[in-house]
Amino acid sequence: MKTKITMLSLAMAIATLTGCSESPNKTSVDAARQVENWPALTPAIQTDSNLEERIRSILAKMTPEQKVAQMIQPEIRNITVAEMREYGFGSYLNGGGAFPYNNKHATPADWVKLAEALYQASIDDSLDGSTIPTMWGTDAVHGHNNVIGATLFPHNIGLGAANNPDLIEKIAHITAKEVLATGIDWIFAPTVAVVRDDRWGRTYEGYSEHPDIVKAYSSAIVKGLQGGPKADFLGKNRVISTVKHFVGDGGTVDGDDQGDNIASEKALIALHAQGYVGGLEAGAQSVMASFNSWHGEKVHGSHYLLTQVLKERMNFDGFVVSDWNGHGQIKGCTNDSCAEAINAGIDIVMAPNDWKALYNNTLAQAKSGAIAQSRIDDAVSRILRVKLRAGLFEKPSPANRPLAGNSEIIGAESHRKVARQAVRESLVLLKNKDQLLPLKPNQHILLAGDGADNIGKQSGGWSITWQGTNNTNADFPGGTSIYDGIKQQAEAAGGTVTLSTSGDFEDKPDVAIVVFGEDPYAEGHGDRATLEYKPSDKSDHALLKRFKQAGIPTVAVFISGRPMWVNPELNASDAFVAAWLPGSEGIGISDVLLADKNGQVKYDFTGKLSYSWPKTPTQIVNYQDKNYDPLLPYGFGLRYSDQNVLADNLPEQIQTQANLASGVDLLVRSINKPWQGHLYSSAENQLINANTHTLGGISYRTTDKEVQEDAIQLLFDGSRRSGFRLASESYFREDISPSIPTDSALTFKVQVDAAPDKSVWVAMSCEGEADANGSCTAKVDIATQLQAMPLAKWQSLSIDLNCFKTQGMDFTKTVVPFELSTAGILEVTLSEIQISSEASPTLSCN
Secondary structure (H helix, E strand, O other): OOOOOOHHHHHHOHHHHOOOOOOOOHHHHHHHOOHHHOOOOOOOOOOOHHHHHHHHHHHHOOOHHHHHHHHEEOEHHHOOHHHHHHHOOOEEEEOOOOOHHHOOOOOHHHHHHHHHHHHHHHHOHHHHOOOOOOEEEEOOOOOOOOOOOOOOOOOHHHHHHHOOHHHHHHHHHHHHHHHHOOOOOEEOOOEOOEOOOOOOOOHHHOOEOOHHHHHHHHHHHHHHHHOEOOEEOOOOOOOEOEEEEEOOHHHOHHHOOOOEEOOOHHHHHHHHOHHHHHHHHOOOOEEEEOOOEEOOEEHHHOHHHHHHHHHHHOOOOOEEEOOOOHHHHOOOOEOOEOHHHHHHOOOEEEOOOOHHHHHHHHHHHHHHOOOOHHHHHHHHHHHHHHHHHOOOOOOOOHHHOOOOOOOOOOOOHHHHHHHHHHHHHHOEEEEEHHHOOOEOOOOEEEEEOOOOOOHHHHHOOOEOEOOOOOOOHHHOOOOEOHHHHHHHHHHHOOOEEEEOOOOOOOOOOOEEEEEEEOOOOOOOOOOOOOOEOOOOOOHHHHHHHHHHHOOOOEEEEEEOOOOOEOHHHHHOOOEEEEEEOOOOEOHHHHHHHEOOOOOOOOOOOOOOOOOOEOOOOOOOOOOOOOOOOOOEOOOOOEOOOOOOOOOOOOOOOOOOOOOOOOOEEEEEOEEOOOEEEEEEEOOEEEEOOOOEEEEOOEEEEEEOOOOOOOEEEEEEEOOOOEEEEEEEHHHOOEOOHHHOOOOOEEEEEEEEEEOOOOOEEEEEEEEOOOOOOOEEEEEEEOHHHHHOOOOOOEEEEEEEOHHHHOOOOOHHHEEEEEEEEEOOEEEEEEEEEEEEOOOOOOEOOO
16 A cells, blocks of 8 residues: 655654754854764664674774775776776776776676676785775666667656655665666665755755655665565565665755755754654665755764764664765865875765775775774775675676576566555646646647657756766667657557647647756756746746737646746646656656546546745745745646636746856856757767867867766877867857956866967857858967966966957857867867856957
8 A cells, every 4th residue: 555654744853853054153053063863763774793793803804904995986988997907996896987997888788898897806816815806886867778679767756746655665666677687786876865955956866845755765775675674674676775865965055965964963863864764763874974064064074973973873873975086175285195085984984986096095094093993894895794794705796696687577567556646646737727727638729839749858968978967768768758658558448649840830730738848967967046946047937928819728748957936937837736856757647637438537647846935036945944934835736627716917026137258167067958069070960969179180088077977088199180069059159248256267177288389269159151061260379378377286277268258259149159170289178168257368369
């Protein structure tokens, strides 16, 4: 029977949460810290004396080098099989958008091949003297989302609206099996953030703004991934789970990714720690530390939170893994040296790029006493404990495990059936004027909007690629778009369906379904200044209004990773469905929207808002707030029998409009929409669709400056003229002029690793007739500036926009806002490429 978390349980929590919005200063927090206020837990998996003796025996035989190697975690793009044999690292990972052999379309057999090779190297003692097996960790956050053909479930925000822990446990077990089919042991999930500011770009990774759902789900997912003490715990169909990110990532000031949480300790416990109560009590074997700070102190460096609270008070005896170079953000640390993180309680340091320097420095710190021997031994004991519990010393190698390489498991029909159920249960009906829904399927239905036939858009971030971008429907074999589902079911009932993304039609339809919403994003890139939906692009609203003016009943299906201010779109729709990010099984939407061939309801709406829906673009509102006044409350969701509550006259005027002329972000943390990265070399041109790419005389890869993959490294070998450019989709012109402040410059951060020996051109292009290619191009040579820069140090470079304007650049018709090219040798890393008025130009052309 399906379990539901009731509103009664939420009401009972009011007393607990009262005062949780307190924001005392750091001094008072330090003085008031009381570890005894944190829950003392009884994990489902208890200490075993025989296992502990085995840990001590293994540890006693290990060298300092072997111990430190267990604590360092490199990434598959930066480690070879030979290096694994030499060092014997305890674990490794694939980051978002990283694939075996840099092949986006790697098969399950390819994944298993790499897993087997690295495993065999880890137990080969010919060089490092160690036979301890390594383990592979991956971000399978809504299914095995890095693998082509895998089942992609709705993102967590949709699952929270479904409010069904039993279903969540099934989803987790399915995910475990698809992961095991690729030879992987360990999943970085579940995310148990309790999101308090929906402007945060990771809102969709949280199940709810309220801890009750998060706590119940955390327990269910851990059981589904790992099994339980009486249910196949870490058996052949189970993987190691990671409850993340400890702690407070959903409560940063202004929803700033990796920002500061200034909640009181009482609020940190009552709101942000409850997912850990559920997950750790269920037996989670690993915890990932959070990028955020708590009152100015990075959690990665907090001995109080990681050791005194998590390990000692909450009785967690598994290991703590850091997030992607999170240790490098601690004051006084760098990516390649951070004793402070390990001393604070980090057991495994995720060091995707700089693992060799980190290994050497950590080994030196362990030998010098900067990291106590007891801390090293504790960390390694925790790693060994989990490996022994998981049976990694006894299980066959990855290629010989029961599910390994079984491509039939990936995207199996039975798995998709569960995902389809999850889609149905995640949908929330916000508006249904005149009982328009469910639609009779035997009508002429028009499907419009850029999300109608776009599986990548409906899947969101963390879908094959890290940001969920640069995918096509062909990258989701076995999946269905929303159009696929509507067409299949309507035509089976005698109806007709027309797909027209633009909304144009020849024969007037009986009803229109417009599928629109946020484009895919992951952390960093997803942060927003307000909750207004696309403030500078009102084309979706215009499309809805066009149908309304034509007298066509219109259903809006809104794809989003958070509740948003969509009053204009709500007013222009007769029915409005919050579909969140449904994943690969778009057909689940048609199950609910369409009646059967006899006009009877097949599946009613059951989803309820697990986040409050905002009344204004700037309203940050959460259930049980003082003066709680959202547009639609937590727990809202219509059924077909309910009366509509939203009229067509919601306020559309915004009292405080954001200044549109605030600049243009081109590559800030990642390549920003609508721009796409391209490489060209001589006459060849290719869209960049992976984290590494080589074409002719140029090589590209993403790297880290401040946060994960926020910079790009370009290597020019001098064999031919080559370049990198940011261009609009299909090279279609974009009018960016309203966003450009006066006295602006093209600015970027640059690190020169090999100075240029020839001219280096920064260019911009627009649609025009200035050259034979039908584009106007303006360019500036920056070789002199690059040659003057010290090597391997970040510098700022700023080029006055007048340098481009005087050559004919027209920003109302922008096609390429940034291009870097040379015919010579150059090695350079770029980050924070913007058009801004904040910097004084390094190059001026007045």
